[in-house]
Amino acid sequence: MYTQLEQRGMSEPPVNVSTLRSMKEKGEPIACLTAYDASYAALVDIAGVDLVLVGDSLGMVIQGHDTTVPVTVDDVVYHSRAVARGLRRAFLVADMPFMSYTNPEQALDNAVRLMQDGGAMMIKLEGGEGQVDIVEHLARHDIPVCAHVGLKPQSVHKIGGFKVQGRESKQAQEMLVVAKRLQDAGADIVLLECVPNEVGASITSALEVPVIGIGAGPEVDGQILVLYDILDITQGRTPRFVRNFQSGHDSPLGAVQAFVQAVRERKYPAPEHCFS
Ligand code: KIV
Numbered sequence: 233m234y235t236q237l238e239q240r241g242m243s244e245p246p247v248n249v250s251t252l253r254s255m256k257e258k259g260e261p262i263a264c265l266t267a268y269d270a271s272y273a274a275l276v277d278i279a280g281v282d283l284v285l286v287g288d289s290l291g292m293v294i295q296g297h298d299t300t301v302p303v304t305v306d307d308v309v310y311h312s313r314a315v316a317r318g319l320r321r322a323f324l325v326a327d328m329p330f331m332s333y334t335n336p337e338q339a340l341d342n343a344v345r346l347m348q349d350g351g352a353m354m355i356k357l358e359g360g361e362g363q364v365d366i367v368e369h370l371a372r373h374d375i376p377v378c379a380h381v382g383l384k385p386q387s388v389h390k391i392g393g394f395k396v397q398g399r400e401s402k403q404a405q406e407m408l409v410v411a412k413r414l415q416d417a418g419a420d421i422v423l424l425e426c427v428p429n430e431v432g433a434s435i436t437s438a439l440e441v442p443v444i445g446i447g448a449g450p451e452v453d454g455q456i457l458v459l460y461d462i463l464d465i466t467q468g469r470t471p472r473f474v475r476n477f478q479s480g481h482d483s484p485l486g487a488v489q490a491f492v493q494a495v496r497e498r499k500y501p502a503p504e505h506c507f508s
Contacts, residue, residue, distance in 0.1 A: 247282050247323040249354070249376055249420050255282070255453070256442040262454025263495040264444055265462070265488065268294050268311045272459060272484075273318025279488035281322050283444070285356065285456060286312040288327040288386070293460045300385045303329040305342050309350040316351030325378055325421075326352035330386045333357050336369035343375045356423060358384040360410055364417045371418020379414040381407055381435075382448065383426035394471070396447075396507045398431040411435050411443075423456065424448040426473070428507045447473030449506050455495045462491050473505045 245251075255262050264283040267273040268290045276284055290311055291303035305328075312326040326346040333339035339357070346352045354376035357363060363379070370377050382397045398404040404427075411422050422443045424432055429449030436443040436452045445452035457474060460466045464478040477487040477494070494500035 244321055246321050249323075252283065252323065252421065252442045252454075261495050261498060262442060262444060263492045264454055264456035265459050265491070266290075266456070267315050267318070267459055270314045270318035273315040273322075274320075275318075275485055276459065276488050277319050277322045279485060280492045281488065283454070283456070284315060284319060284322045284324055286315050286324070286326045286350070286352070287356075287458065288329050289458050293458060293466065299388050301330045301389070303327075305329055305332050305345055309345055312346060312350030312352050323354070324352050325354045325356050326350050328355050328357040333363070333366055336366050339366045339370060340373055340375070343370055347375070354378055354420065356380055358386050359414050359419070360384075361413065364413050367414055367417040367419050377419045378421040378423055378444075379411070379419040380423040380425065381411050381414070382424045382431075385425075394426070396426050396428065398427040399507075404428075404431045404434075407431065408435055408438060411439060415439050415441050424452060426471070426507065430508075447471060447501075447505070447507060450498060450501055455500060457491070459488075463487055472507070473501060475500055475502075475505060 262282050265276050265281050266285045266287040266289055267276055288300040288303040291297045291300045308326050308329055316324055332342045343355045346355050356378035359379040367377050398407050421441055424443055424445050426447040432445050432448035433451035442453040444454040444456050446456050461470050461474040462477040463484055464476045477491045481487040481490055
């Protein structure tokens with residue numbers, strides 16, 4: 233019975249939370265990307281990506297909104313179900329959209345939808361002190377959780393734009409405390425967005441769970457980027473941490489393989505992708 237989950241016809245076993253934890257322990261960088269459909273999911277899986285996120289960034293890159301705020305649970309379930317069909321080895325995480333986790337009961341109902349209807353293996357939510365009880369409730373029900381700290385795009389209208397977080401030492405210290413509280417509440421992964429390198433490094437060394445960075449410098453346990461950014465599909469200005477991996481490669485598969493290799497060899501992010 234258990235062999236289906238463990239093998240799925242692959243030479244390499246599927247990635248799970250223990251794989252990710254052991255990669256952190258061994259210092260093996262974890263390569264992560266977003267995906268929103270089955271074809272790209274299969275491509276990033278073949279390229280060796282360890283973790284695939286059905287991010288609420290789909291509101292911006294798929295639906296054309298300016299922020300992630302309009303995304304609904306139905307939207308994430310739809311895209312997650314498609315991505316799940318394309319994956320064989322990679323670990324699938326799905327985002328809890330804006331206002332889908334305002335209290336523990338609502339969070340549990342929506343997390344169950346993402347896992348049962350969307351095929352997700354873990355849910356991600358944007359977390360602060362106010363979400364500690366929610367993470368605790370989900371963990372008590374054995375829902376794997378990724379807690380997203382640092383720049384939280386769902387709060388863009390509250391914080392006044394997509395800005396680097398934790399530049400002041402008081403804010404950096406608070407972020408560290410919150411990340412630890414979320415870990416202690418049961419979060420299995422922390423995702424850290426848009427912070428100076430030293431904040432990325434100090435949170436990563438303080439936590440036992442893997443820390444995946446996006447614009448969080450080189451000293452985190454793994455890197456994640458939005459797929460359409462690395463394939464140079466995104467039009468207009470992209471954030472400083474984005475690198476165009478399509479350049480110099482003649483196929484999307486080549487570009488994603490180059491991303492995986494650069495993460496594994498710690499060649500990405502370079503200083504020009506980092507914040508101080
Ligand atoms: O929604 C998303 O794609 C994300 C990434 C930016 C990490 O949260």
